[in-house]
Amino acid sequence: MNWFPFIKLPSRIAAVLAGIGVFGGLFSPGSVEAGYRKVPERYQDVDVQVLQSGPTLLFSDSPEMVYENGILYKDIVEGEGRVFFHHVNGTKSTRKLAVLMRPVNQRTTITWGCRGIGDPDKWYYISARKGQTRYFNDYKEFWQKARKTELKEKRGKHKKSSKGDGGLKDYSFYRKVSDLPLTTLAKGEYMEVLSQERNIKRAGVQLKPEQLLTGIFDFHASQPVEIIVMMCNPEEDLERFSREAAVLPMDEHPLRGTYQHADLTYVVKKPIQMRWFQAKALCMADSEDRNFLMGTDRMTGKKTQNYGNYGVVYHVLYSVTGEYPIQIGINPWGGEFYGTGLMISEDKAEVITIPGKNAFFGKGDEVDDVFLHSPNHKRKDAEFIWSPPGASNLPIRAFWTVNRLGNSKKS
Secondary structure, X not given: OOOOOOOXXXXXXXXXXXXXXXXXXXXXXXXXXXXXXXXXXXXXEOOEEEEEEOOEXXXXXXXXXXXXXXXXXXXXXEEEEEEEEEEEEOOOOOXXXXXXXXXXXXXXXEEEEEEXXXXXXXXXXXXXXXXXXXXXXXXXXXXXXXHHHHHHHHHOOOOOOOOOOOOOOXXXXXXXXXXXXXXXXXXXXXXXXXXXXXXXXXXXXXXXXXXXXXXXXXXXXXXXXXXXXXXXXXXXXXXXXXXXXXXXXXXXXXXXXXXXXXXXXXXXXXXXXXXXXXXXXXXXXXXXXXOOOEEEOOOOOOEEEOOOOOOOEEEEEEEEOOOOOEEEEEEOOOOOEOEEEEEEEOOEXXXXXXXXXXXXXXXXXXXXXXXXXXXXXXXXXXXXXXXXXXXXXXXXXXXXXXXXXXXXXXX
């Protein structure tokens, strides 16, 4: 992620990726590209309640440019976990990136959740978007299965009331989907997660010089498991290397650590209802965001902050009502942005690319409309889910406006 020091723009952070060439877009707003709307001149920020829940996140991105073989990050997780990694082969020869998982003391069953591993690529945004698209395709599939289970329970009148949970939702699928993939490992066995090879010494994914690999995956471990992210020679014995190799120090950007509760839920408190001339907005992941996760780098014991909340999944819960169709659009306020998300509305889930028109956007003043709601005087609930892409800038803003043209996707 190779951050530059924070640049004090209006409520912005510059999460600038090496090799992307984003400075022109970040510092020169320019004109709105064809096909996008301009940011509303006047708008009102919505009032939200922010709730934190979810898995333990292992975040591995420092060093981002890996110039020698070694351990990039490792820690032990029990229960729900998530790994987010983002590394570039900075050497002049082919290397192997691997994520090894093994039981600590006893036989362990690992249940696999959403998985979004990109492909090695010199174009960082391509690897990042591929990973996110795969992750949210899994999310959509599991959500649909979980939804069927919930409806069946309602028909059978076995559904327990969730009243009293304070609005905190459980987004994991481990208790809701019965056919999630399982891997059982005895002590002494291991799994290489990227290649999905079991007890294979040379498993992993090969990266040519200057190629990035980024990805995210969720899991549940019945017993404590050790997770090791490493870069090594292609022919290296993973098991031996994981025990003997040195831990590489972080680079100048301390984007590494373990963080608890890596799901953030933004609950918009009041239904969104507007007249033609009104607009409402929500800014997420800016430089003054109090919701950046605090954690610990297990390699050094130092306290760290996940600037950008990479690996965190955001859930924006809101409802629309009133007479007019309301569209939600995304504004890449911090610069170039290339991501994927999921929209859930009217009991349907749809994977959306952000932006939907081009590979990426980010001059700062454009809005890409991603979904259209038609409340027709009825209240309709919705959920917008996204996660900061590994090769993008932040913050982003969501804008709700009254649709005039009717050219967005309808609910």
